[in-house]
Amino acid sequence: MRDLSRDFGACAINTATLGFQAPISAVIDAVARAGFGGIAPWRREIEGQDVSAVARQIREAGLTVPGYCRSTYIPAADRSDFRQNIESNRRAISTAAELGSQSFVMVVGSLPQGSKDIAAARAQVREACALLLEHGRASGVRIALEHLHPVYAADRSCLSLLSEALDHCDAIEGDVPEPWLGTCIDVYHVWWDPNLARDITRAGAGRRIFGLHVCDWLVPTEHPLNDRGMMGDGVIDIPAIRTMIEGAGYAGLVEAEIFSAENWWKRPMPEILATCRDRFASAV
Amino acid sequence: MRDLSRDFGACAINTATLGFQAPISAVIDAVARAGFGGIAPWRREIEGQDVSAVARQIREAGLTVPGYCRSTYIPAADRSDFRQNIESNRRAISTAAELGSQSFVMVVGSLPQGSKDIAAARAQVREACALLLEHGRASGVRIALEHLHPVYAADRSCLSLLSEALDHCDAIEGDVPEPWLGTCIDVYHVWWDPNLARDITRAGAGRRIFGLHVCDWLVPTEHPLNDRGMMGDGVIDIPAIRTMIEGAGYAGLVEAEIFSAENWWKRPMPEILATCRDRFASAV
Numbered sequence: 001m002r003d004l005s006r007d008f009g010a011c012a013i014n015t016a017t018l019g020f021q022a023p024i025s026a027v028i029d030a031v032a033r034a035g036f037g038g039i040a041p042w043r044r045e046i047e048g049q050d051v052s053a054v055a056r057q058i059r060e061a062g063l064t065v066p067g068y069c070r071s072t073y074i075p076a077a078d079r080s081d082f083r084q085n086i087e088s089n090r091r092a093i094s095t096a097a098e099l100g101s102q103s104f105v106m107v108v109g110s111l112p113q114g115s116k117d118i119a120a121a122r123a124q125v126r127e128a129c130a131l132l133l134e135h136g137r138a139s140g141v142r143i144a145l146e147h148l149h150p151v152y153a154a155d156r157s158c159l160s161l162l163s164e165a166l167d168h169c170d171a172i173e174g175d176v177p178e179p180w181l182g183t184c185i186d187v188y189h190v191w192w193d194p195n196l197a198r199d200i201t202r203a204g205a206g207r208r209i210f211g212l213h214v215c216d217w218l219v220p221t222e223h224p225l226n227d228r229g230m231m232g233d234g235v236i237d238i239p240a241i242r243t244m245i246e247g248a249g250y251a252g253l254v255e256a257e258i259f260s261a262e263n264w265w266k267r268p269m270p271e272i273l274a275t276c277r278d279r280f281a282s283a284v
Numbered sequence: 285m286r287d288l289s290r291d292f293g294a295c296a297i298n299t300a301t302l303g304f305q306a307p308i309s310a311v312i313d314a315v316a317r318a319g320f321g322g323i324a325p326w327r328r329e330i331e332g333q334d335v336s337a338v339a340r341q342i343r344e345a346g347l348t349v350p351g352y353c354r355s356t357y358i359p360a361a362d363r364s365d366f367r368q369n370i371e372s373n374r375r376a377i378s379t380a381a382e383l384g385s386q387s388f389v390m391v392v393g394s395l396p397q398g399s400k401d402i403a404a405a406r407a408q409v410r411e412a413c414a415l416l417l418e419h420g421r422a423s424g425v426r427i428a429l430e431h432l433h434p435v436y437a438a439d440r441s442c443l444s445l446l447s448e449a450l451d452h453c454d455a456i457e458g459d460v461p462e463p464w465l466g467t468c469i470d471v472y473h474v475w476w477d478p479n480l481a482r483d484i485t486r487a488g489a490g491r492r493i494f495g496l497h498v499c500d501w502l503v504p505t506e507h508p509l510n511d512r513g514m515m516g517d518g519v520i521d522i523p524a525i526r527t528m529i530e531g532a533g534y535a536g537l538v539e540a541e542i543f544s545a546e547n548w549w550k551r552p553m554p555e556i557l558a559t560c561r562d563r564f565a566s567a568v
């Protein structure tokens with residue numbers, strides 16, 4: 001396992017961790033100044049901006065972009081909305097390419113309003129992945145499926161398990177030496193999975209691990225979406241999972257992504273970034 | 285699939301659905317009067333009572349007891365606490381026998397305070413299952429492992445997947461024609477699982493389905509434990525899951541178990557029971 005305690009070049013900050021409290025240019029400066037090697041921005045910060053200027057600032061700050069967050073949800077009640085969702089994601093993939101992002105992070109969505117048919121939602125997701133993979137490959141951007149914890153299965157992601165994401169990859173792209181379709185593994189979503197070791201090995205063998213997100217699961221968790229913990233404050237054995245993932249061949253950035261509306265997002269950016277540094281060194 | 289719309293004899297009420305607002309004798313009367321075929325009580329209502337009198341009342345009311353809820357959590361930080369947890373569960377299994385319960389429902393617990401070692405917790409659970417199976421068999425009570433939704437993996441159940449529960453059963457009891465170790469499937473915990481059909485088929489083939497709980501997943505869910513929905517009010521396709529489970533050979537009671545602190549538990553018992561009847565008929 002890589003030593004993250006001396007050099008934060010292998011560590012990245014997902015901008016959601018900072019609670020979107022400053023414009024992207026200030027966020028890029030702060031992340032670079034804190035010594036991190038990468039930054040993963042969100043569309044809300046980028047769309048409507050001068051993307052090439054943002055990309056230049058990121059490049060000149062010496063930062064890598066491991067992933068661009070995130071997809072428009074896919075499943076829709078009718079084909080016209082489905083096609084609109086695909087188009088929105090194509091545009092975002094083009095922006096990811098302009099940013100020099102290594103991947104486009106897909107949170108796939110789930111049941112359209114009023115639907116109870118999760119199988120139908122999954123079928124739409126599979127169809128969309130095939131379409132977006134084509135655009136990603138043409139744009140030079142890998143598609144990273146972020147399977148979410150099953151607590152989000154109703155409203156945010158009908159893709160819950162790493163094994164499911166890998167099944168999609170195998171079915172859509174087949175066995176290729178340099179895949180363009182893979183997964184982004186967030187410890188928050190997978191730590192509980194009894195098949196985690198098996199599936200990480202499979203993902204690594206297929207070179208399908210495009211990203212690694214870290215945060216922690218708090219006990220108690222006050223809110224299912226926005227009460228994620230700083231690394232070390234919860235019950236996830238993050239070093240054990242990172243050991244598995246790096247053991248499976250992953251050599252990309254380790255990215256802190258912490259949704260914490262009532263705690264971390266209320267603190268100043270320098271404090272959040274300093275704490276992330278400490279915790280990358282001691283708890284990741 | 286059985287028709288639940290005319291005769292509620294195949295339907296049971298888990299007493300947690302009623303919010304523990306009355307003594308068990310009044311609850312038994314109310315459930316029987318509403319025409320249900322079964323009642324699943326909790327230890328908090330039974331322990332300290334005259335168990336044989338409660339059992340007699342249930343019997344005379346013509347009610348079946350599909351399950352007795354629920355186990356003391358298993359994993360402990362030291363062996364002495366682990367042994368105490370086993371003893372507590374043995375006593376509860378004896379009570380289940382006295383009540384004439386068809387099964388003892390096990391919610392297994394998870395990480396002891398301060399631990400991040402979910403594999404160790406799982407090992408304790410497996411050891412405990414083997415010990416309690418012996419006592420259950422000797423007492424004439426089947427042990428029903430209730431695997432919980434992964435949202436509870438940190439604090440309530442390190443057993444999350446139906447496939448995991450079945451692995452436990454196979455490893456501990458082996459392939460037997462009339463198992464004493466099986467699972468209780470709650471739609472709330474499994475509805476999102478992409479392997480659900482596969483695992484229900486496996487469970488049915490092994491005659492491991494000892495119980496079926498119903499409620500619904502609300503969108504949004506305000507609280508991860510106590511904001512479960514009345515059947516029909518959420519996104520779970522309950523009839524589809526019941527069809528799979530009955531198709532796999534399950535012929536036991538269908539039991540409503542609804543944790544709803546802010547909604548249903550605040551209503552009078554007759555209203556809750558009448559609504560359950562309606563929803564068993566229309567949404568299960």
